[in-house]
Amino acid sequence: MKIAVVTGTRPEILKNYSIVAALRRSGASFSVLHTNQHSDRLMCDVMFEEMGYAPDVVMSSPYETGRAISWLSDLFVTLRIDLVLVNGDTAAAVAAAIAALYTDRRLAHVEAGLRSFDDEMREERNRIVVDAIAHQLFTYTECEADYLRRSPELRGRVEVMGNTTVDLIEDFRDRLGPRRDGRYAFVTLHRKELTDRPLRLAAVFRGLARLAERFDTVLFPMHPRTRDMMTRHCIDPALLGAVVVTEPVSGLDALALQRHAAVVVTDSGCIQEEAYILGVPCVTVRENTERHQTILHGANRLVGFDPDAIVAGVETALRRKRGGWPPIYGRSGAGDRIVTHLLDETPRSANRTRSIEPVGLAPMSLKGAGR
Incomplete structure (x- = not known):
């Protein structure tokens, strides 16, 4: 075969x-x-x-x-x-x-x-x-x-x-990097439901800018689609305030940054899983999710696209106990x-x-x- x-x-x-x-x-x-x-x-x-x-x-x-x-x-x-x-x-x-x-x-x-x-x-x-x-x-x-x-x-x-993400994290755990200095949030955003709607994207960026006032760093490796749609929609990068925007990072670098983050803010399904497996609280900038059990076990929060809801969701996630969730992914x-x-x-x-x-x-x- x-x-x-x-x-x-x-x-x-x-x-x-x-x-x-x-x-x-x-x-x-x-x-x-x-x-x-x-x-x-x-x-x-x-x-x-x-x-x-x-x-x-x-x-x-x-x-x-x-x-x-x-x-x-x-x-x-x-x-x-x-x-x-x-x-x-x-x-x-x-x-x-x-x-x-x-x-x-x-x-x-x-x-x-x-x-x-x-x-x-x-x-x-x-x-x-x-x-x-x-x-x-x-x-x-x-x-x-x-x-x-x-x-x-x-x-x-x-x-x-x-x-299979469990395999990936286990096999490369020793390469997931030393802890960064300071308390930081790790951000990924790329989905069409967000990037194709300029008012929604601008609102989320305002929420991230407010988070940057609460952390030493809000680190945002920006997906090419998100960067392209910012340009197409004429969205001013200044909306992001003190958020640190970088080029996309490698797969292992992304896992390392998640592993040591205080919180992950994302619209990615895969990142919701990775954060769960790594024991890091996750806030999902969407109105629904297919990763239901991450929500049910308290590891993940759905907040939608409103800046106030994003900030409140992050603050709630940080108050909860980190990790210790059931090993749902085997x-x-x-x-x-x-x-x-x-x-x-x-x-x-x-x-x-x-x-x-x-x-x-x-x-x-x-x-x-x-x-």
Whole structure:
């Protein structure tokens, strides 16, 4: 069996690290295919270098989803791929899923079952499409597995594998840097729901500027999309006040900065997980989240986009006990467990309980918990 591991963005490179390492140890035949959605060196090449692997084939720029589907379809045939593995809710994941569907390749989805229940969110639509196509659905926790097993429209086999980010943090813990001087907040913001709305983006920046008055440093490595949209929207950088804005940092540097931060402020799903695993309080600048259990265990707070709510959320998070949350993302070894399952798996009937009963996973939004 030959496996294609499809990536396209910075998070996928990081989350697939332990899967690629496990494939190497197994001696399996595989290729890493990169759709080049994130082509900036700081968002791509540096990540591959840190993770110790590289793509075997890279799609030429510029990235476009239709081109990616055609490119991957051709490669699956040319390389005689039997099984396609995707990770997460990215455009690369949905492009690979569609290509696998129309070339009759089996599909495995790592990070299956996450739901924000926000049908306006592109990532949510991607998750639904990929889960519907997948033959093997690997979830982080039993919560997502239960949701999928009760979803009658799915055809895939559901297995709880844990989170490969646990592997990443465990394997590189010694490289996660010394503590920085002073008390600081670490910020990441990049999602389209924020960056495409100039009034909302300006309001969040005003909230960050107020936080900068309460910390020694508010450190904000700015995503290229956020920087570009600031320019397009003519947003004055002075709105950020004393916030320290830098270029994007590497994957390990980002983990190190989170590890030693007093609080993480983000709109990223992956960062919510990383902060949880590292034991750092997180404040999420969104109105909903697909990482429900981080909210339920008190590690994460949803605050929306209002400056007052952002400041209040950070102050509340800082008053709470740091870390000590249940290990919801499992023990290390998720990459090995996934690869073992891929290599042992033969086509079988799904193990889901087909039911039209309401599922246990409920929307987690500002109307629910976390305020």
